[in-house]
Amino acid sequence: MKPPDSDAPFYVGYHARAPRELARTMRRTVALLGGLVIGAALLTAWALPVPGEGMFEFGRPRAISGIIRSQGAAPRLKNEDAEYLLVGLGKHRAPVELCSARGSEVELSGTLISGEGRRLLEVSSWRPTRKRSEPSLASGVSLGRVELIGEIVDSKCYFGVMNPGEGNLHRACAELCLRGGIPAVLVVKDRAGQVAHLLLTDPSGSELNPSLLAWAGAPLHIAGEVIREGDWLALRPELGSLRWFRR
Numbered sequence: 001m002k003p004p005d006s007d008a009p010f011y012v013g014y015h016a017r018a019p020r021e022l023a024r025t026m027r028r029t030v031a032l033l034g035g036l037v038i039g040a041a042l043l044t045a046w047a048l049p050v051p052g053e054g055m056f057e058f059g060r061p062r063a064i065s066g067i068i069r070s071q072g073a074a075p076r077l078k079n080e081d082a083e084y085l086l087v088g089l090g091k092h093r094a095p096v097e098l099c100s101a102r103g104s105e106v107e108l109s110g111t112l113i114s115g116e117g118r119r120l121l122e123v124s125s126w127r128p129t130r131k132r133s134e135p136s137l138a139s140g141v142s143l144g145r146v147e148l149i150g151e152i153v154d155s156k157c158y159f160g161v162m163n164p165g166e167g168n169l170h171r172a173c174a175e176l177c178l179r180g181g182i183p184a185v186l187v188v189k190d191r192a193g194q195v196a197h198l199l200l201t202d203p204s205g206s207e208l209n210p211s212l213l214a215w216a217g218a219p220l221h222i223a224g225e226v227i228r229e230g231d232w233l234a235l236r237p238e239l240g241s242l243r244w245f246r247r
Contacts, residue, residue: 054115054160061111061124069230070102074183074199076230077108077121083231085120085183085199087113087156093181094123105130115159116195122156140227140234147223148235149245150188152200152216154178158185171217178216184208186222186235198226198235211239219245 018026066079075094077084086094086108093099098106107129110121151166154177158165162173166187178184184200202209203224223241227234 054158054163054165055113056160057112059111061109063107063109064121065105065107065129068098068101068104068106070099074201074229074232074234075099076232077106078230082119085118085155085232086110087120087122087182088180089122089124091156091177091180091182093183095126098123098126101128104128113156113160116197118155118159118197120155120159140229143226143228143233145223146226146235147221147241148186148188148198149219149221150186150198151219152178152212153185153187154182154216155185155199156182158187166217168217174216175213178208178213179210184212184216196233198233199229200235200237203236203238209237209239212237212242215242221245 017023064077064079064084066077066084069076069078069083075086075098077086086098088094098108105128106126108121108123108126110123113120113122152174153166153170154174156177157170157173162170164170165174186198186200188196188198190196200208200212221241221243222235222237224235224237227236
């Protein structure tokens, strides 16, 4: 057996300095590991999805007036500036009394949620400003039957309250929000990156069918009738058409 090299560098803990050769090797090792850590961090950041432009003005409520449009599961407030989809506090729908005040002029206090050209209001309080007059509001115009590939999301989180507000990471939260009555939206993206948002109801145009909750958070095939309701499109799905989309 070859005897150990007595001249090889050896570090003794109580010495002030390590041998020069060992110190050089340690510096190189630390530099290499540091570079690998930085590279891994940059690669991870590059691979993450783009956060998006959603905004939630938490803690800054505003007063907004308009007329209530209430079509099924998606109440909205319409005024000269925009058409606001209405949601409640937390994972809850807008107040039931407000949803049933179709055609009434009201003043809301709420927090703005905005993203992808859409505006929502998280309603904290409201009051009627004029006696309900039952104006003639269009019930919607049918645009025919379509077959689409998209993802079911809860509108409140998707448009600005959560990030990400879509995909498998958000699936459990989306299901809770939808169970609480937050309006469901089908998000459809074409190959050019253009996005369309369709409110989801049941085939009669009222509350979302509970069987759709399990389909949130992943791409799926879906077919149904598209209805134009004010500034929004709505999809009345054919439940038998749903199936997972596999890329």
